[in-house]
Amino acid sequence: MNFKLKDIGPQLITVIAVVLVFGFFTYNAQINMESRGIDFGYGFLSQESSFDVQFSLIEYDGSHSYFRAYLVGLLNTILVSVIGIVIATILGVIVGVARLSPNYLINKFAAFYVEFFRNIPLLLQIFFWYFAALRALPLPQDAEAIFGVFFLTIKGLYVPAFIWENFNIFLYSIIAAIISIIVIRIHAKKLQETQGKQLPVFYISLGLIFILPLLSFLIGGVRLFFEIPVLKQLATTSFIYEGGVSLPPELIALTLSLSLYTATFIAECVRAGIQGVGKGQKEAAASIGLTPNQVLKLVIMPQALRIIIPPTTNQYLNLTKNSSLAAAIAYPDLVLVFAGTALMQTGKAIEIVSITMFTYLSLSISISILMNWYNKKIAIQEK
Amino acid sequence: MFKINFLKPDQSNLNTFLYLGTFLFFISILDVFFNSFFKVNITGFLPGFLSFIIPLLLGFVGLFFIRIEYSGIKKLDLINKHINTNNFNAILSLLIIFIIIKSIPPLLSWFIIDASFAGDSKDVCTGSGACWTYIKVWLRRFMYGMYPNGEQWRINLSFIALALLGSVGFFATDKFKKYLTLYYVVIYPLIAFLFIFFFISGGPVFFDLSYGIIAAILSVILGFFIPSKYKFYYFLVVPFTLYILLKYFIFFEEYIELGKLDGLNWVETGAWGGLSLTFIISFFCLIFCFPIGMAFALGRRSGFPLIRYISIGFIEFWRGVPLITVLFMSAVMFPMFLPEDFFIDKLVRAIIAISLFEAAYVAEVIRGGLQALPRGQYEAAKSLGMGYWKMHIFVILPQALKLVIPGIANTFLALVKDTPLIFVVGLLEIVGMLNLAKTNPKWLGFAMEGYVFAAIIFWIICYAMSKYSYNLEQKYKTDR
Numbered sequence: 001m002n003f004k005l006k007d008i009g010p011q012l013i014t015v016i017a018v019v020l021v022f023g024f025f026t027y028n029a030q031i032n033m034e035s036r037g038i039d040f041g042y043g044f045l046s047q048e049s050s051f052d053v054q055f056s057l058i059e060y061d062g063s064h065s066y067f068r069a070y071l072v073g074l075l076n077t078i079l080v081s082v083i084g085i086v087i088a089t090i091l092g093v094i095v096g097v098a099r100l101s102p103n104y105l106i107n108k109f110a111a112f113y114v115e116f117f118r119n120i121p122l123l124l125q126i127f128f129w130y131f132a133a134l135r136a137l138p139l140p141q142d143a144e145a146i147f148g149v150f151f152l153t154i155k156g157l158y159v160p161a162f163i164w165e166n167f168n169i170f171l172y173s174i175i176a177a178i179i180s181i182i183v184i185r186i187h188a189k190k191l192q193e194t195q196g197k198q199l200p201v202f203y204i205s206l207g208l209i210f211i212l213p214l215l216s217f218l219i220g221g222v223r224l225f226f227e228i229p230v231l232k233q234l235a236t237t238s239f240i241y242e243g244g245v246s247l248p249p250e251l252i253a254l255t256l257s258l259s260l261y262t263a264t265f266i267a268e269c270v271r272a273g274i275q276g277v278g279k280g281q282k283e284a285a286a287s288i289g290l291t292p293n294q295v296l297k298l299v300i301m302p303q304a305l306r307i308i309i310p311p312t313t314n315q316y317l318n319l320t321k322n323s324s325l326a327a328a329i330a331y332p333d334l335v336l337v338f339a340g341t342a343l344m345q346t347g348k349a350i351e352i353v354s355i356t357m358f359t360y361l362s363l364s365i366s367i368s369i370l371m372n373w374y375n376k377k378i379a380i381q382e383k
Numbered sequence: 384m385f386k387i388n389f390l391k392p393d394q395s396n397l398n399t400f401l402y403l404g405t406f407l408f409f410i411s412i413l414d415v416f417f418n419s420f421f422k423v424n425i426t427g428f429l430p431g432f433l434s435f436i437i438p439l440l441l442g443f444v445g446l447f448f449i450r451i452e453y454s455g456i457k458k459l460d461l462i463n464k465h466i467n468t469n470n471f472n473a474i475l476s477l478l479i480i481f482i483i484i485k486s487i488p489p490l491l492s493w494f495i496i497d498a499s500f501a502g503d504s505k506d507v508c509t510g511s512g513a514c515w516t517y518i519k520v521w522l523r524r525f526m527y528g529m530y531p532n533g534e535q536w537r538i539n540l541s542f543i544a545l546a547l548l549g550s551v552g553f554f555a556t557d558k559f560k561k562y563l564t565l566y567y568v569v570i571y572p573l574i575a576f577l578f579i580f581f582f583i584s585g586g587p588v589f590f591d592l593s594y595g596i597i598a599a600i601l602s603v604i605l606g607f608f609i610p611s612k613y614k615f616y617y618f619l620v621v622p623f624t625l626y627i628l629l630k631y632f633i634f635f636e637e638y639i640e641l642g643k644l645d646g647l648n649w650v651e652t653g654a655w656g657g658l659s660l661t662f663i664i665s666f667f668c669l670i671f672c673f674p675i676g677m678a679f680a681l682g683r684r685s686g687f688p689l690i691r692y693i694s695i696g697f698i699e700f701w702r703g704v705p706l707i708t709v710l711f712m713s714a715v716m717f718p719m720f721l722p723e724d725f726f727i728d729k730l731v732r733a734i735i736a737i738s739l740f741e742a743a744y745v746a747e748v749i750r751g752g753l754q755a756l757p758r759g760q761y762e763a764a765k766s767l768g769m770g771y772w773k774m775h776i777f778v779i780l781p782q783a784l785k786l787v788i789p790g791i792a793n794t795f796l797a798l799v800k801d802t803p804l805i806f807v808v809g810l811l812e813i814v815g816m817l818n819l820a821k822t823n824p825k826w827l828g829f830a831m832e833g834y835v836f837a838a839i840i841f842w843i844i845c846y847a848m849s850k851y852s853y854n855l856e857q858k859y860k861t862d863r
Contacts, residue, residue: 028719028722119846
């Protein structure tokens with residue numbers, strides 16, 4: 001090894017610059033904290049938080065710790081992200097396929113949707129749904145029931161709650177169904193590879209996932225009751241729904257705008273993916289006698305997915321990060337609960353902001369690891 | 384001989400099917416049309432559900448009848464090919480036509496017919512439509528924020544001047560074309576910076592940066608005489624040294640004081656706002672994030688492991704966190720990292736934060752372009768004896784950037800759409816001003832109009848940008 005100044009010089013300068021900048025920041029931070037009498041530490045996490053959160057998935061009130069508040073915020077963020085990702089994917093795939101439809105009207109309609117929602121800032125859309133559109137909904141006492149059980153009011157969406165009996169057995173039946181589907185899939189693949197026979201895997205899976213839980217109802221003694229929300233008068237003009245599950249308007253506005261916005265990007269990914277599969281592939285598949293369904297399932301989709309997945313992963317990440325805009329409409333997500341309220345109360349700026357950023361960083365990295373794993377699984381295995 | 388099979392329309396009874404089908408189709412359209420425009424329900428005598436579904440049914444049967452292959456009539460074939468290929472498509476087409484017809488009257492009445500335009504108080508807004516008076520009254524605030532009314536000509540003048548200076552590229556003669564890059568990368572941003580930070584903010588600050596400017600100019604002039612071998616190290620060391628020499632040893636404060644002008648009234652950045660702030664922030668972040676992103680893209684592809692890892696760390700960090708937390712950091716955490724008497728304006732902090740954030744995305748986009756270039760380009764450039772910088776500036780980057788125009792345009796679009804987030808640091812651009820106006824007790828209840836107005840503005844800006852990038856892409860497309 002011969003070290004040359006040419007190789008070492010730039011690296012050394014860069015490292016020194018980075019170290020200097022960081023050193024400068026830490027030095028100042030120490031001096032500032034000393035002069036203001038703030039001590040650095042994460043001990044505050046176990047202290048009593050003494051603030052309340054509007055909407056929480058786990059039991060929480062002011063007597064719980066800051067760490068619990070952090071968990072509440074994190075769970076709310078994950079809830080919005082998961083719902084948003086599911087809706088955005090479904091909508092995005094539909095619109096993306098519609099963009100390629102030979103039907104002129106559908107094609108243009110989808111294009112209009114994409115161009116319209118993509119070019120308006122997400123924050124503006126959230127504000128629009130929350131402050132303008134959802135505010136036009138009826139008051140609880142005037143709300144009309146949708147299918148007799150849902151109530152969409154200005155105070156949120158009220159849906160019936162599920163009350164289970166012997167929920168464990170139901171859960172086991174679903175797990176059993178999933179395991180048996182996996183076993184059948186492996187078996188079918190082996191059968192296909194050794195004997196060339198094809199099993200109707202899709203229908204078998206569909207049947208299993210319905211029949212096993214159904215059996216648990218019939219034999220296992222599982223019971224399901226619905227608790228339908230009921231209107232209750234608090235004062236002369238103040239009404240509220242009791243029972244059931246209430247989804248706050250913040251959650252609705254947020255998931256609606258996040259999924260409508262992200263779906264446009266996913267639609268473009270899907271379109272690009274399907275267009276990216278060469279025409280020759282389709283023709284070649286048809287010419288060896290595959291049916292249109294088989295062409296789609298065995299030839300087009302596996303190749304299209306390879307193009308679609310990496311950019312779609314980015315969109316999932318964006319959606320998760322964009323869910324932090326919740327703070328603007330007071331949906332109690334991680335940023336509002338932890339980087340907002342908790343920071344105001346404790347004044348521990350560095351600790352709290354760093355925890356928040358680290359959390360988002362790990363969320364992003366875990367989603368991208370998951371999708372990378374899936375991407376690698378379906379990638380071309382080159383020899 | 385008159386055997387008509389209604390389940391299978393074909394060419395032999397073309398006319399019968401054509402007239403019948405068109406008739407049914409038009410009946411269904413007419414029904415929906417009357418229903419939505421004149422509130423007349425033709426099929427009202429039928430039971431509720433049937434009356435609701437009958438246009439769809441009629442239209443479907445009509446479309447089914449006119450779906451005749453190779454009819455020989457050009458227009459019919461065109462319709463069949465485009466909106467009527469099979470039953471499923473026919474129903475979807477019908478539904479879309481119905482939705483369009485149904486949604487025109489309410490939109491029209493809200494936007495124009497029932498809307499109020501006149502007057503300058505809330506009282507005129509009695510109709511069921513939009514209250515554009517609200518936008519009219521608040522327009523100055525939406526455009527300029529809290530910037531004093533009497534001083535707003537400064538913003539207008541700056542923007543017009545910058546737009547004119549920016550359009551120089553279109554009129555440049557061939558002789559000056561080669562200097563355009565230099566102009567747009569160095570001179571124009573500098574002029575824009577001077578305009579915005581000294582003209583729009585005003586105050587006696589005209590020559591505060593003179594040490595830096597003089598040092599920069601001097602070092603660039605001296606740089607021409609330095610052999611290219613040492614240029615890199617020269618530019619690392621000399622400008623900074625010159626700056627320190629000038630500031631502490633040669634030019635004293637008194638000389639600089641001479642250059643100060645009383646200038647315009649000082650308007651603090653907290654009062655800036657509205658759409659003009661959106662433009663200012665987008666403009667500066669756009670200018671700053673591009674070179675930073677390019678540097679990190681090159682860093683990530685660099686052969687030096689330490690530089691590579693630092694670049695990867697930087698890029699992945701900024702890409703992993705949401706912008707809102709970055710702005711939080713710039714608002715509450717960043718002041719802790721600076722010396723106590725050192726104060727950076729919150730607008731500058733926000734611009735730095737957004738620039739660094741977007742730079743990471745730009746870096747990834749440019750890296751994609753760099754990776755897409757075939758190795759032969761690098762090898763060819765090297766075999767001509769080009770060094771690292773020469774190779775990148777003259778061979779690699781021009782090609783790579785051409786490849787990634789759409790990606791960069793998307794990043795810039797994202798940047799423009801991210802500007803409303805600066806409400807976190809307490810700056811109110813147009814969306815922030817809307818939220819402020821909405822809570823004004825005199826003007827309660829007009830949230831919808833405000834958001835629609837801002838949405839239209841943003842939509843126009845973003846759509847124009849995306850179309851422009853598309854044109855650019857077509858213009859610079861080179862076949863390989």
